[in-house]
Amino acid sequence: xxxxxxxWDIPWHEGMTVGDVLAACxxxxxxxxxxxxxxxxxxxxxxxxxxxxxxxxxxAQxxxxxxxxxxxxxxxxxxxx
Amino acid sequence: xxxxxxxxQRMEALKAGHQVLAEFHYEPRPVDxxxxxxxxxxxxxxxxxxxxxxxxxxxxxxxxxxxxDLWLLWNAVTGKTxxxxxxxxxxxxxxxxxxxxxxxxxxxSIAAAISPLTGTVVDSNxxxxxxxxxxxxxxxxxxxxxxxxxxxxVFVDGNAGLVQIMTAPEExxxxxxxxxxxxxxxxxxxxxxxxxSSVTSGVGAGxxxxxxxxxxxxxxxxxxxxxxxxxxGGIGTVLRHKKVKAVVVKWVGLxxxxxxxxxxxxxxxxxxxxxxxxxxxxxxxxxxxxxxxxHLTKVMNDYDILPVHNFQYGAxxxxxxxxxxxxVKFFSLGIPDGCWYxxxxxxxxxxxxxxxxxxxxxxxxVTVDGPEYETVAGIGANCGIWDAHAVLExxxxxxxxxxxxISFGTGLAFAMECYEAGxxxxxxxxxxxxxxxxxxxxxxxxxQIGRGEGFGVTVGQGIxxxxxIFAEQVxxxxxxxxxIGMECKGLEYSEYVTKESLAQQGGYGLANKGPQHDxxxxxxxxxxxxxxxxxxxxxxxxxxxxMWRTFFGLNGLCKLPWNDVxxxxxxxDYKGIQAAKVxxxxxxxxxxxxxxxxxxxxxxxxxxxxxxxxxxNFQRLFNLKMGYGTREHDAIPYRSVGPVTxxxxxxxxxxxxxxxxxxxxxxxxxxxxxxxxxxxxxYREDQYEKLVDAVYKRRGWNEQGIPTLxxxxxxxxxxxxxxxxxEKHS
Numbered sequence: 098x099x100x101x102x103x104x105w106d107i108p109w110h111e112g113m114t115v116g117d118v119l120a121a122c123x124x125x126x127x128x129x130x131x132x133x134x135x136x137x138x139x140x141x142x143x144x145x146x147x148x149x150x151x152x153x154x155x156x157a158q159x160x161x162x163x164x165x166x167x168x169x170x171x172x173x174x175x176x177x178x
Numbered sequence: 179x180x181x182x183x184x185x186x187q188r189m190e191a192l193k194a195g196h197q198v199l200a201e202f203h204y205e206p207r208p209v210d211x212x213x214x215x216x217x218x219x220x221x222x223x224x225x226x227x228x229x230x231x232x233x234x235x236x237x238x239x240x241x242x243x244x245x246x247d248l249w250l251l252w253n254a255v256t257g258k259t260x261x262x263x264x265x266x267x268x269x270x271x272x273x274x275x276x277x278x279x280x281x282x283x284x285x286x287s288i289a290a291a292i293s294p295l296t297g298t299v300v301d302s303n304x305x306x307x308x309x310x311x312x313x314x315x316x317x318x319x320x321x322x323x324x325x326x327x328x329x330x331x332v333f334v335d336g337n338a339g340l341v342q343i344m345t346a347p348e349e350x351x352x353x354x355x356x357x358x359x360x361x362x363x364x365x366x367x368x369x370x371x372x373x374x375s376s377v378t379s380g381v382g383a384g385x386x387x388x389x390x391x392x393x394x395x396x397x398x399x400x401x402x403x404x405x406x407x408x409x410x411g412g413i414g415t416v417l418r419h420k421k422v423k424a425v426v427v428k429w430v431g432l433x434x435x436x437x438x439x440x441x442x443x444x445x446x447x448x449x450x451x452x453x454x455x456x457x458x459x460x461x462x463x464x465x466x467x468x469x470x471x472x473h474l475t476k477v478m479n480d481y482d483i484l485p486v487h488n489f490q491y492g493a494x495x496x497x498x499x500x501x502x503x504x505x506v507k508f509f510s511l512g513i514p515d516g517c518w519y520x521x522x523x524x525x526x527x528x529x530x531x532x533x534x535x536x537x538x539x540x541x542x543x544v545t546v547d548g549p550e551y552e553t554v555a556g557i558g559a560n561c562g563i564w565d566a567h568a569v570l571e572x573x574x575x576x577x578x579x580x581x582x583x584i585s586f587g588t589g590l591a592f593a594m595e596c597y598e599a600g601x602x603x604x605x606x607x608x609x610x611x612x613x614x615x616x617x618x619x620x621x622x623x624x625x626q627i628g629r630g631e632g633f634g635v636t637v638g639q640g641i642x643x644x645x646x647i648f649a650e651q652v653x654x655x656x657x658x659x660x661x662i663g664m665e666c667k668g669l670e671y672s673e674y675v676t677k678e679s680l681a682q683q684g685g686y687g688l689a690n691k692g693p694q695h696d697x698x699x700x701x702x703x704x705x706x707x708x709x710x711x712x713x714x715x716x717x718x719x720x721x722x723x724x725m726w727r728t729f730f731g732l733n734g735l736c737k738l739p740w741n742d743v744x745x746x747x748x749x750x751d752y753k754g755i756q757a758a759k760v761x762x763x764x765x766x767x768x769x770x771x772x773x774x775x776x777x778x779x780x781x782x783x784x785x786x787x788x789x790x791x792x793x794x795n796f797q798r799l800f801n802l803k804m805g806y807g808t809r810e811h812d813a814i815p816y817r818s819v820g821p822v823t824x825x826x827x828x829x830x831x832x833x834x835x836x837x838x839x840x841x842x843x844x845x846x847x848x849x850x851x852x853x854x855x856x857x858x859x860x861y862r863e864d865q866y867e868k869l870v871d872a873v874y875k876r877r878g879w880n881e882q883g884i885p886t887l888x889x890x891x892x893x894x895x896x897x898x899x900x901x902x903x904x905e906k907h908s
Contacts, residue, residue: 102706102707102708103708104708123480123481124706126480126481128462128463130749130757137750170707171706171707172707172709172749172757173702173706173707174463174744174749175477176699176737176738176740176741176742176743177474177699177701177702178474178551178552178672178674178696
């Protein structure tokens with residue numbers, strides 16, 4: 098089981114990635130900062146090639162593997178209203 | 179077709195109607211360290227005009243902008259003043275940073291008045307050139323008091339040092355024509371036109387309580403007077419009631435150092451850094467420069483936060499029809515779009531040659547700004563209108579009639595639910611089929627407000643009065659109306675579903691002016707990121723963020739450059755709530771404020787928060803003065819907290835059942851939907867009250883929500899009448 102944001106439990110499966118976890122949670126926002134067990138996940142390259150530290154472009158691009166029992170924190174970076 | 183044509187004959191007719199009722203001459207002098215050093219008082223009842231000095235205590239206690247508005251208004255009204263009383267004022271101020279051209283988002287004005295919707299003070303933050311030009315013309319704020327006996331214009335010529343009240347019988351009332359008339363009358367050359375900004379409203383503001391102000395800025399490339407709105411709380415209704423068609427300022431001569439800052443190099447340095455950041459980061463973050471604020475619609479729909487059908491639901495399959503691309507195709511992009519000079523975030527978007535299908539402009543091609551996310555979500559999703567053209571047309575008419583798009587959208591969504599629930603019928607609505615999704619009916623209601631007739635007049639009264647009308651005249655259940663009527667303190671909710679965010683329920687319910695998101699927007703931090711899980715965490719967020727955001731209103735700032743773009747290293751250098759504060763940008767504002775004002779006592783972000791805390795608490799006490807400002811007025815409708823109907827519950831049954839089991843300790847198995855819904859309601863309403871307790875405690879208020887005398891003294895707002903007021907209620 099993967100614990101997400103200390104709130105949701107997502108069933109783990111072999112070969113699971115951060116992107117799979119995001120998809121399972123319905124997290125579609127393109128700009129998120131992800132930590133696994135308190136350690137920030139390395140940046141994901143952006144399609145534009147720009148310097149993007151943590152994101153982006155949708156769950157499928159987050160290919161970092163996750164292990165059963167991991168605690169994942171997903172911080173949505175959004176200014177909002 | 180850039181703008182309504184003002185013919186020479188029309189110009190002559192306008193001028194022929196002008197009779198100067200009062201004149202005031204003053205010596206124009208440059209702004210010094212962000213302040214003009216005086217405010218302008220205009221009374222259209224007795225045609226008096228005067229300047230009032232701004233002293234150091236006023237600057238240090240109220241800073242400017244919203245703070246100056248509140249102080250001037252406090253001294254103008256009594257606890258018995260009502261929105262339509264002669265002594266009520268429309269007050270507008272920019273604040274010391276307002277008018278900066280080196281940093282993005284620094285041209286805001288803040289308008290305030292006693293609101294026809296809430297009965298107490300309301301403030302509204304708006305773009306356009308008015309506030310900065312007023313300051314450069316010589317005044318940190320303007321108060322317009324009284325009620326004229328005929329239609330007038332107030333004109334401030336900052337270059338000539340002249341203020342006039344003049345009759346204006348021939349001018350239009352609706353902003354689309356009126357703003358162009360003001361530019362044509364008071365600006366001869368393109369450069370002069372750019373130095374003219376007007377504050378106007380429209381006929382709809384006069385026929386409703388949800389009137390907005392339009393503040394113009396002349397787009398020299400498109401050759402049109404564009405418009406930004408001070409939408410909230412019916413300030414436009416107050417202006418129309420005063421028979422003031424327009425307040426106009428003219429000032430030509432803007433330069434990079436017009437604020438005469440204490441430290442221009444620092445100001446330039448901070449600004450240059452921020453502009454670089456926006457150019458690099460906005461394209462990969464929120465694309466404000468391309469999409470404007472409506473980029474949010476998709477995000478809100480994806481996360482079940484977009485208000486659908488009067489906030490019953492948070493998402494809809496057809497929402498894609500009102501996503502940003504559906505509006506971008508109307509925009510003329512590639513032309514600078516800032517609503518003040520130097521704003522590289524440039525979220526104001528402009529549709530040129532937009533064809534109108536209904537109403538008095540049917541068949542015309544017009545220019546219209548927007549729409550903002552709030553308009554799309556309120557008139558679109560909340561009313562179930564998945565039609566971008568209809569939403570943009572409604573945006574145009576709301577602006578020109580002087581109607582707040584948020585109160586209109588939320589209010590109409592309430593009426594639509596009442597119609598679908600059988601509370602209203604065609605006989606009551608005058609033949610309108612007010613089902614969700616009926617774009618034609620939506621536009622007809624809007625035109626009825628414009629004409630001052632039919633069911634539109636009822637919608638224009640706002641939800642609080644609609645609830646009363648439907649209960650008294652139609653026999654509707656007042657409890658059901660209270661549950662589904664999305665207003666608090668008399669103001670309609672802005673456009674976010676808060677059911678899954680207790681913190682945002684407080685963000686709306688505890689906001690001084692009513693449920694507007696500009697005090698606190700904590701939905702993702704709370705409901706998705708789970709960064710503030712305890713009552714204490716939420717209370718801390720509901721202390722810090724409303725105080726911090728107040729700083730923008732004190733200084734003529736837009737909040738977007740604060741957290742709608744972030745430095746690349748923000749989430750590496752800072753964790754949790756600290757990262758959400760965007761410390762590097764907070765430091766920018768410290769540097770900017772110090773560089774402009776020269777105030778060396780301001781060293782850190784906490785100093786800025788302390789500055790805001792004075793004004794925030796003063797506004798809470800202003801509510802108390804007006805007969806509000808206590809706990810019962812922070813109560814929110816249950817639709818904001820949880821599912822009102824079984825249909826709503828069942829639409830998210832898995833989520834609610836899980837919460838009953840895991841949070842409330844109730845096993846939902848074997849319970850009917852009615853039973854589960856009521857159990858959830860008891861749990862959630864109790865949570866809200868506990869949150870209110872925690873926030874009051876954190877803010878230094880008593881359990882009734884009144885700042886304590888000790889707090890008032892600590893903040894330095896212990897003016898004799900403030901102390902008397904607090905003592906009376908302690």
